[in-house]
Amino acid sequence: MILETLCLGSMQVNCYVLASEAGGQAIIIDPGAEEDKIKRILMRHKLKPAFIINTHGHIDHIGCDDEFGVPVYVHRQDAPMLKDPGVNLSAFLISPFSVKSKINPLEDKEKIELGKISLEVIHIPGHTPGGICLLMHKPSNKILFTGDSLFFQGIGRTDFPGADEGILIESIKEKLFKLSDDTVIYPGHGPSSTIGEEKKNNPFLR
Numbered sequence: 001m002i003l004e005t006l007c008l009g010s011m012q013v014n015c016y017v018l019a020s021e022a023g024g025q026a027i028i029i030d031p032g033a034e035e036d037k038i039k040r041i042l043m044r045h046k047l048k049p050a051f052i053i054n055t056h057g058h059i060d061h062i063g064c065d066d067e068f069g070v071p072v073y074v075h076r077q078d079a080p081m082l083k084d085p086g087v088n089l090s091a092f093l094i095s096p097f098s099v100k101s102k103i104n105p106l107e108d109k110e111k112i113e114l115g116k117i118s119l120e121v122i123h124i125p126g127h128t129p130g131g132i133c134l135l136m137h138k139p140s141n142k143i144l145f146t147g148d149s150l151f152f153q154g155i156g157r158t159d160f161p162g163a164d165e166g167i168l169i170e171s172i173k174e175k176l177f178k179l180s181d182d183t184v185i186y187p188g189h190g191p192s193s194t195i196g197e198e199k200k201n202n203p204f205l206r
Helices: 035-044 079-083 165-176 195-201
Strands: 002-008 013-019 025-029 048-053 072-075 103-106 111-114 117-123 132-138 143-147 184-187
Touching: 002 035, 013 035, 013 184, 025 111, 048 111, 072 079, 079 103, 117 165
Parallel strands: 025 048, 048 072, 072 103, 143 184
Antiparallel strands: 002 013, 013 025, 111 117, 117 132, 132 143
16 A cells, blocks of 8 residues: 655645555545645656545645546535635635535545545544544554544644534544554644554643
C-alpha cells in the first residue's frame, strides 16, 4: 500500500494520497492547497486519481478539489459548504471559492473502496455538522484519518458557525475511543498519534 502525507498551504493542512500499489488509482484525502505537490506524488508512483474525499467542508481542506478532474465525496451535511464561500470560510480567509466538481454525499458507516483499500465513514460532528473520520479496514485495520476532529493532544476548533465542542468531545469518546489503542491517527493538521496516546494525554479528552 502507498500512503503519502503532504503538509500544504498557509494553514498547513495534511493531505493524504492512498493507493493499493504503484501504477494504479489513488484516493486523495483533503487536497487543500498546492496541487502541484500532490501531482508530483501521483507522478512519482504513476498513479491516476480516482476520487477525492473531504473530511469536512472548510476551505483549507477543499481548496484544490477541482484540480484533478474527479468526483468529490463529503458527508451529506457538509456537502452544501463546498458550494458556499461564506460557510466554507473561503470568503473570509482567502477568496471566495465554490467546488465545481461532482459532489457525492456520504453517510455514517458507509464503505468506500478502491482496489485493495477499504475505508469506513465515521460521522464525527462538532467541528462541522458533517465532519468525518475514515477508518481503514483493508489492507490495514489500524489506520484512522481524523480530519479536524481529533489531533495530537488537541481537537478541532469549535468557534466556527455550526460547531459544538460538547458534541465533538462526545462523538470522539463514543466512536473513536472504542477503537484499539494502537490505531494510528492521521489528523488534518499536525503530527500523527494513536488512540491510546490521546486517551491518556489529550487535555481536552481526559
